[in-house]
Amino acid sequence: MNRRTMRKVTNVVALCLSGLATLIGLFFLGAILWTLIANGVAGMSVALFTQNTPPPGGTGGILNAIYGSVVMTLIGIFIGAPVGMLAGTYLSEYGRGSRLSSVIRFVNDVLLSAPSIIIGLFIYEILVVRMGHFSALAGGVALAVIAIPVTVRTTEDMLSLVPQGMKDASTAMGAYPWRTITNIIYPAARSGIVTGLLLAVARISGETAPLLFTALNNQFWSTNLQAPMANLPVVIFQFALSPYKNWQTLAWSGALLVTLTILILSISARIAVSASGAGAKR
């Protein structure tokens, strides 16, 4: 084989391997989704959405867990989103180019990839130990701590996409920066910010580790924020590892529900970006 054929062969082999790698990646996504659907659909029923988690062997649903997940995700996003948006605004507008903001940006990036179980330990130390008991509130705050870096990052990215000319025009009209930001920049970056929020909701609604020892779990219906509350991820975790068939079925249905919610959120976030064109992210 001469050198030229050799190079061609190497080329074809390498490119085929790269295609194969892509197929492997897609295969796992398909395999996971298929397993979820195959196992989860069996448990889909009215009872799933109308009854609370049953004792071992009994029948029931996951109503209390769905409620708890929604409540804690809302707490997380209602605390996390404003803080994250304001901090992102500082990084993009007031603090642009300053030394402080590059430090904050770096710290935020570290928090963004920090293990979520560490956040759980942190909230356990500062809230659960102080209050003396596990609570839905602590779970919500833990989720907020995870949502903050996500929102900071997306807000900053989206605000910096707003054309400088628009900001300058507003400033030239005599507007103070706060006016320019709230009346010009926020509306211009709206779809990008919405995308960021959707991604933050998607991120925290599947988080399990930080809830394990903050919100704990509750077998019964509870709306008390000061008490432990059931939530989908922890219910999935406990039920899947249990030896009871009916609990495992519920775990699969819960898993399907969580995954579908998150995939729908992520896909609509992408549509929100591409529909606007303003968030020319990719």
Add this chain to the structure above:
Amino acid sequence: MNTAAAAFDTRHAAKQRFRETLFKGATLCAALLVLILLGGVVLSLVHGSWPAFSHFKFSFLTREVWNPVTDEFGALAPVYGTLVTSLLAMLIAIPISFGIAIFLTELAPAWLKRPVGVAVELLAAVPSIIFGIWGLFVLAPVLQRHVQPVLIEYLGPLPLVGKLFHGPPFGIGVLTASIVLAIMVLPFISAVMRDVFETVPDVLKESGYGLGATTWEVIWKVVVPYSRTGIVGGIMLGLGRALGETMAVTFVIGNAHRISPSLLAPGTTISASIANEFTEAVGDLYTSSLVALGALLFLITFVVIAAARLMLMRLDRRALSSV
């Protein structure tokens, strides 16, 4: 009349200035809160782990024992498990991620690029607990029945590497955890690599092709060297994820506090130990030892993530949208 208007103007301006101060102050406070959060995490970990570190001193890091009954704790087994599963996961994930990134940037026709790219990103959005139950109920039985017996039969008798494949096929264990971790970090690494590859100027690639290079030669000799820092940064970011990943590992690692040379044996990782034992831990020393494990994990991931971020920071942030 004029004086009234002037008075109004002054009052108006004062109001505007007040709001400006208020808004600017609010954004600054929120930004500082990010710093305070990290500080709080560090302080709470130090505070919580202090009893364990002061009781066991340095031996906490060097002992394998983990006995809640006699209150003897050592971090060696979980630290070992964390490092081994993550490194093995990276060995599997890096080549596959590289292949996906190459496919998405250089090979895929335009109509295929977006759907495949989105599919890989969706894999990143799947919560880790889903990987966990999938690993336990689907992957582990397949490995136990079809893969591990083959590994034991053919690789077990070999010198040196044979030790890695000794013992019965449990299904769950270090190898299974590594594979699940690899699937989890795959989309993160390939997304960074893809973004980095896309920053390579077309002119450079075209010069390569102009000289008669094949697609692979352009990738290996132009694209990869140009984006070396970004590739390493992406790999480190994936490693950071793998080290701290909790739920996926907890399901499939087997939770055994011991160090076994075999990759097929059950083990444990830092995050799996905390997830499994924290709520059941009785006694201050037990709880504190688990927090101490958390502190070690934070230290390890902080170093890895910080290094990754510093590398990626040098590149254009805007180009790296997916990190």
